[in-house]
């Protein structure tokens with residue numbers, strides 16, 4: 001912990017480390033996302049890519065709401081810096097880019113085959129990098145925050161997960177995934193309380209629109225019981241887990257054919 005926190009540590013003593021949790025979670029997860037999907041070449045090209053991406057991501061509402069140019073200088077500058085790094089990445093010969101996920105080169109090859117140029121490939125993959133990294137870093141922060149603000153869960157979580165840290169490997173990921181119901185309930189309760197997602201749909205013909213405000217669904221007392229404003233992972237323990245997470249009032253990852261395709265990756269990355 002001390003080693004991975006070193007660049008962020010504000011102060012420390014024998015028993016504790018004081019660090020900016022949001023910045024730490026964000027940079028850690030954005031670096032991990034970059035490494036998993038693009039290999040180590042991306043951060044070699046731009047070692048500042050993670051903070052640049054985060055600065056853009058935090059201002060990206062300006063792009064979504066189409067703010068005028070004169071109000072969005074910083075956002076555009078961070079976005080352009082981000083895109084330049086991806087362009088350089090796709091200019092590097094494929095043989096020198098190792099450790100990426102299979103679909104990164106597959107997508108690139110398919111785009112090249114239909115005549116898409118390097119600059120546009122970079123822009124498309126920037127969007128994917130955005131989808132991968134924007135929500136996971138925030139969910140990791142909220143999960144840790146809820147645990148630290150509700151310390152009665154710390155010991156039970158340590159006990160439940162300790163076997164995952166027993167073996168020769170650094171951590172037994174399958175054990176964490178298959179044998180830790182409290183950890184899973186903490187993940188679901190964090191998503192219920194902290195997700196603020198929206199799904200965007202283009203209406204192509206006259207349509208009666210029923211808007212689904214996802215966040216409000218997650219606070220419906222008739223579904224989630226009393227004290228919906230409180231952090232109570234027990235809601236997701238036992239049979240309630242399946243009932244709630246398959247119900248109509250559970251939408252942290254959106255729905256329909258554009259439902260978040262990274263939801264399983266996000267769950268594993270955040271809990272493990």
Ligand code: HEM
Nearest residue numbers: 131132135136139197199253254255258259260261262266
């Ligand atoms: C806790 C973390 C995450 C949350 C809360 C989240 C949430 C969402 C939501 C609400 C949508 C819109 C769904 C809709 O249109 O109804 C979405 C779309 C998407 N997400 Fe995630 N996401 C997370 C992590 C990830 C990760 C790790 C990846 C990639 C590995 C990813 C990739 C995508 C992609 C590609 C889409 C667009 C799907 C499409 O339009 O077909 N997400 N996500």
